[in-house]
Amino acid sequence: MADYLKKIILNSIQKILGETFSIEIKLEKPKIKEHGDLSTNVALAIAKQLKKNPISIADQIVQKIEIEKSIIEKIEIEKPGFINFFFSKNFYHNELKNILSHGNDYGKNKFQNKTANVEFISANPTGPLTVGHGRNAVIGDTVANILEWNGYKVTREYYFNDAGRQMKILGESVRLRYLQIGGEKIIFPDDYYQGNYIIEIAEKLKSEFGENLKEEKIFKEKAETEIFSDIKKTCEKLNICFDIFFNEHKLYKEGKTDEIINEFKKNGSAFEKDGALWLSSNILKSEKDKVIVKSSGEPTYRLPDIAYHREKIRKNYDLIIDILGSDHIATYPDVLAGLCALGEKTNHIKVLIHQFVTILQNGEIVKMSTRKANFVTLDELIDEVGSDVVRYFFLMRSIGSHLNFDLTLAKTQSDENPVYYLQYAHARIASIIRFASEQGISLNKDADISVLDSESEINLIKLLTQFPILLQNISINFEIHLLCEYLHNVAGEFHKFYHENRVVTENENLTSARLLLCEATKTVLGNGLKILGISTPEKM
RNA sequence: GCCCUUGUAGUUCAAUUGGAUAGAACUGAAGUUUCCUAAACUUCCAAUACAAGUUCAAUUCUUGUCAAGGGUACCA
Known part of the structure; x- marks a missing residue:
């Protein structure tokens, strides 16, 4: 409809100003119905160029317009120079x-036949999903749904890392709790994971394997599988299901990160200094060089992130979407710049940043940290108010707004x-x-x-x-x-x-x-x- | 300090990214059910943080001030 009108309007304008005259015609849906069904400001734009009276230009345009009466009922000219179109009831x-x-x-x-990858949540399995993750989860899943409705075949993907420092501490936290249950006197460090779920995992280990577990690996592995299974259950409650869980570890195992290091070195994007490998500021859009491999030999997040995105690019998706919290706002440009330095195209990568959720409980702001276990879990929230409410609440606000979630209100007023x-x-x-x-x-x-x-x-x-x-x-x-x-x-x-x-x-x-x-x-x-x-x- | 987000009715959020009379919800005040679902409908009260600038037109763009969140790591 809009295209049809644009053609007719342009036609009319050219009758007045000559065949070669060209201008972009914007048609908008007016806010109030007295202004019709569609409206254009071309007359204002032309008036500016020609320094003439917009109303009289609008008048001329309307007079030259040839239109089917069965579709357009009437055309009106309004104040500064808008032309308003009213569609017929028949239409x-x-x-x-x-x-x-x-x-x-x-x-x-139905006619697009394209593919898209939407990556979201991507929280490491160090604890239950929080209300904060909930926003990310629901946005990601809904974006995926929208794309499916627009003809994309969508892959929903969850990226995680079970090898980092956090996970090491997680395993240790479980081990200490396990020893505690066994009666040993242990000082549990403040910066270890404080949550009760750690104790529950430790108890499970005890009932499965007895009290004499020594192998350190098993604590971490058990924690990971238990926590991941909880995360999946929470997602299920929200009707969210992933096609791929991508483990960062795979990138190292298959040499993807080494491959990139070599390419960076070869094309001069990276250099060594103080025993570490740095990504040069020349290729980044920042002032500073950034470390990609620490002097300890461990990579920083940038390297696997670049490798991971390269893998996604190689799968030839037409569209790649990352749903990230605002804490990543400074990191993704580095990743994109890194990819460019590798000669990859990144135009089809779309990063959606959402602001954080501020939780209010009894009128006070709750500062959340998985480590300190003072978070409100997504699971609790869903049980309290239901999946429909949770989803709608996170979706009804624009993703760029810092949104306040008043828990007490959500619980007591859920009927409204x-x-x-x-x-x-x-x-x-x-x-x-x-x-x-x-x-x-x-x-x-x-x-x-x-x-x-x-x-x-x-x-x-x-x-x-x-x-x-x-x-x-x-x-x-x-x-x-x-x-x-x-x-x-x-x-x-x-x-x-x-x-x-x-x-x-x-x-x-x-x-x-x-x-x-x-x-x-x-x-x-x-x-x-x-x-x-x-x-x-x-x-x- | 520097960078990125964001400041809109009492509260939580919109505004087709420069359009015409700034919309909702909750709260508050007043009404509507012999009739298909009153979890609804109809009125009313109420806002662009502050100060300049750009133009036919600014909540939207520019600059400054103030306030909130995030980033600024050989953490993710």
């Missing part, structure tokens, strides 16, 4: 039919959570359709919908038809909160329609038409909720 009635014919696939873009507003609309529609069928009225897709004429009916249809474009936009800008906002508006518009119009009445034509509008609304709400990973209740 929207056809759009409604379109929704109904696509059903559960409405909004899908906005997610129920959406689900209620869905359930309400289901109930209406149920009621109709009890009266012997079933959905008739061939019913005449031109009787849908009132403001609330047309407004609802208008909103529904925006769904596919919205999904397409989100697959490019990844502003997933816009989907939440949109669905909220759909629910609101539906409730308004419901209060102003009775669906099941004596009037058969009207009943059939309104039932179809209900069905279309249910379709859009249902599809949207599915993308958000939220359930679509038939009853509440």
